[in-house]
Amino acid sequence: MNEISILAKIRKNLSLFTDAEGKVxxxxxxxxxxxxxxxxxxxxxxxxxxxxxxxxxCKTIGAGNFKMLKIMLAKENTIGDENINHFALFETEDTPLSLFQKVTYLNKSAIELSTHTLDKREFEQAASHLKSANKIAFFGVGGSFPPAIDAQYKFMKLGLNATASSDFHYAVSQLSMMKQGDLLVIISTSGKTKESIELAQYAKEQGVITAAITALRKSPLYKMADIKLCIPDVEEEQRVGSIASRMAQLNIIDALYLSLFHEIGKEIYPSIHKSKEILSKRK
Incomplete structure (x- = not known):
């Protein structure tokens, strides 16, 4: 977001808008x-x-298009009175219930906004490569690692050769055994994590396809990725933890999982059913 908030910028330039723009x-x-x-x-x-x-x-205000304006406003909304992901949280008088309501609002906003940041063609391309790849590696550090683990578990259930790691050395060793047509999925909200960028560069050298689940911004990872699965940029650099971004990441992973299950579910249903029977005996 620009240094001056988008709402403050709109107020400041009210006299410059046409009548129609003024209504907007x-x-x-x-x-x-x-x-x-x-x-x-x-x-x-x-x-x-x-x-x-x-x-x-949108062009007059410098947002470029309506999609970017919505992203800027969503981020501004989350760092205003409803903000719960900044260290200023210490200064609020929130109750556990009010924080629950704010968390719910923040997560809901991030997921809803993802329908505007995620490109249909990129998503379909990711689903296609997940289905055809011999090996799939998920990588994420910090708050982006739990979604990587979730992805590994889901796609492993579909019979795919999927792994997850937050260790750069392990990921490099694994990537060296991958070939053209295999897929590396890097999860990074900022798209600036050093390990993620170096891993994406190594993947290019190996001829391995790289998909990035990252915020919609021109980050180094965004620029390097072959497939861009973008989430809204609603987090602050100095935050308590990955909250809304993690929900948006998990939402994309769930959607990819269901997309593949829709295509190959009939083929693997006997195996899934058998595993459920075994697990049910331990309840």
Whole structure:
């Protein structure tokens, strides 16, 4: 986000907008929390303007397009009064219940906004490569490692050769045994983690396809990845922990898992059913 908040920028430039753009600006200022889940058509209707006016407004304010404006507003909403992921949390008077409500709001917003940051073609490409790869490696460090473990477990259940690691040395050794057509999935919210960038570079040298589950921003990992599975950029650099970003990562993994299950589920159903029978005997 720019140093000046997007809402402050809109207020500051109200006199510069056309009449139609002013209607869009007014609605956004009155209902900033609604915008991240709206479509261009919905905003145009609610602000009594046109879709073309919404597009022009986004360019005028420097957001480029409506998708980026929604991402900027979503991030701004989460670092405002509803923010729960910053060390300033110490200064609030929240109760356990109010924090539960804020966490729910934050996670819901991140997942809903993912429908705008995730590119359909990139997602379909990821599903195709997951199905055809002989080996799949998931990698993530810190808060991005739990989603990697979840991914390994899910795709292993589908009979795929999937592994997960947060150890760079282990990942390099594993990657050296992978070949063209295999897939490396790197999970990194910032896209700036040194280990993730170096691993992506090594994958390129090996001819291994790299998919990145990362925030929609021009990070080093974003630029290097062959497949970009983008989540909304709603986290702060100095945060208590991975919260909304982790939910968005898990949501993409779940969707990929179900996409593959939809394609190959009938083939592996006997094996899945057998494992469930064995596990049920231990209950």
């Amino acid at each position: 600006a007014g609605y956004i200022l009155d209902h900033p929390g609604f915008i991240p889940t709206m479509t261009t058509r919905e905003l145009a209707k609610q602000s009594d303007s046109s879709e073309a006016s919404v597009v022009r407004f």
